[in-house]
Amino acid sequence: MWTKFKPLLLILAASLLLVLSGMTYVKNSNEIKTLDAEYESLNSKLNQTEQDIAEKQGEVATQKTESVKKVTGLDPELIQSDSAEAEKYFVAAFSWSNGTEYEGVRNQYIESLGEDNSFTKTYLPPDTKIEINSGMLSYIDFKKLRTTMDSIYVVPTTAEGNRVRYVAFVQYIMHKDGSDLVNTDALERSEAIIEFTAAGDSADGKRRITEVSARTGYSAGLLDD
Structure with a gap:
């Protein structure tokens, strides 16, 4: 009797495995997209921070030059x-x-x-x-x-x-x-x-x-x- 239903059970098992694999792929794909979005956001913040630092350094250098000019001429x-x-x-x-x-x-x-x-x-x-x-x-x-x-x-x-x-x-x-x-x-x-x-x-x-x-x-x- 089990022999009669064995092919059907194999098909059902394979179908279930395929469904589970698909769900895992979708889940992983969504996680990758989320991580990519977070990476882009962090990278954008880093670039902005580096730009802010460069601007501040430029301002400090200018202030230093002006101070030296004022004190020494x-x-x-x-x-x-x-x-x-x-x-x-x-x-x-x-x-x-x-x-x-x-x-x-x-x-x-x-x-x-x-x-x-x-x-x-x-x-x-x-x-x-x-x-x-x-x-x-x-x-x-x-x-x-x-x-x-x-x-x-x-x-x-x-x-x-x-x-x-x-x-x-x-x-x-x-x-x-x-x-x-x-x-x-x-x-x-x-x-x-x-x-x-x-x-x-x-x-x-x-x-x-x-x-x-x-x-x-x-x-x-x-x-x-």
Whole structure:
């Protein structure tokens, strides 16, 4: 008798399993949709929070800049810009690799600053010529000297409108071969102290370095033996 109804029971069992599977699928599908909606909501809130934080940081930065301007009369962004200009202006003086290049750099600064400026007298003195059998040889080439600017730190001292007077502390490395720079931590730094003025319209990006001089009472020529 059970054998007669066994196919029917199997069909009913399979149908019930199919119904249960369908209900489970629908339930899971609804749960996935709910989770997706919650995720989108949380993601939207996160994006809004990040945007609010960025706006607040911008406001704080602006307030900080205005506070510095009010207290010191100096614009931090202008100081940063002038520091970059100073690095571009002075890097050649402390980055040369042979006597010919040195002479070119020296003449460049003399042309810009004048023959009697203290900057070239202190940091770019005339290259001594040494007499050898084949003729005259540059002291720089004889000693195989070269130098590389390592860093420059600029400090404002006075300001009159957009004219700002600075002191620059330059560190440079005297060495004899490019391979020396593989491990600069092992090399001794020399220091130059320079005064200069930055002037011009910052809005037009026409700031220029002028009135350059070696710091009074400080001397450290690059060619000192």
